[in-house]
Amino acid sequence: MLGLPDAVTTCLFDLDGVLTDTASVHRKAWQQMFDAFLKARDGDGFQPFTGDDYNEYVDGKPRQDGVRDFLASRDINLPDGTPDDPPTAETVWGLGNRKNNLVQDEIAQHGVEVYEGSRRYLQQAQARGLRRIVVSSSANTAMVLRVTGLEQYVEGRIDGVTLREQNIKGKPAPDSYLAGAKLAGAPPDQCAVFEDAVSGVEAGHAGHFGCVVGVDRVGHADALRAGGADVVVQDLSQLIDEEK
Ligand SMILES: O=P(O)(O)OC[C@H]1O[C@@H](O)[C@H](O)[C@@H](O)[C@@H]1O
Structure with a gap:
């Protein structure tokens, strides 16, 4: 059937x-968040977050696992922090919250x-x-x-x-x-x-x-x-x- x-x-x-x-909404938000993070960390020569990075390290996984697995692929280790970390915090939760704000803003503005x-x-x-x-x-x-x-x-x-x-x-x-x-x-x-x-x-x-x-x-x-x-x-x- x-x-x-x-x-x-x-x-x-x-x-x-x-x-x-909405996979495309998540993909864009991840890219925006990680590129800003990497640029602040490594300067203009930073290595951007790519579509392949999304597919391999982030797609389909819970938010915290996506943050952790992508950062590990670049040998970056951040403390977990806590769920109520502000989006400015340099922690796994902070970066995840930063990305989630972008997703929610996009959905509020343009729907699904x-x-x-x-x-x-x-x-x-x-x-x-x-x-x-x-x-x-x-x-x-x-x-x-x-x-x-x-x-x-x-x-x-x-x-x-x-x-x-x-x-x-x-x-x-x-x-x-x-x-x-x-x-x-x-x-x-x-x-x-x-x-x-x-x-x-x-x-x-x-x-x-x-x-x-x-x-x-x-x-x-x-x-x-x-x-x-x-x-x-x-x-x-x-x-x-x-x-x-
Ligand atoms: O950040 P959220 O909304 O909890 O979603 C986590 C993940 O949820 C999955 O359904 C998406 O495929 C991922 O791209 C996303 O990162």
């Missing part, structure tokens, strides 16, 4: 880049675009009785689902706030998707994972889910397949068309 193996009863959807065009194919897929999944859970590393998930009106299609969520509160490991560990399956009351082999990040398809693969759908919005289909995607599409509407 809907391009998925017959045994699948439950869809576990990543949010940013799968349901909404929903992928129409994903909205239709959610509607179809609902109509056909598939369970629908959002599993995202983002602590902004509730806000994004609310401003887009997508919350009406979603039965539950595991997000960046849940991960922190319940001490659940972020992607590429399978734990957040396993928590999503548990929330739906479905065994992993009856769940399909929908992911646009390499760290996310790795999480789906590691969790032995019934199917891992890679969503390629930026031309990284090969990396998604190598990470463990069983099938790669450019848009979820392609899975609906297969039904006809």
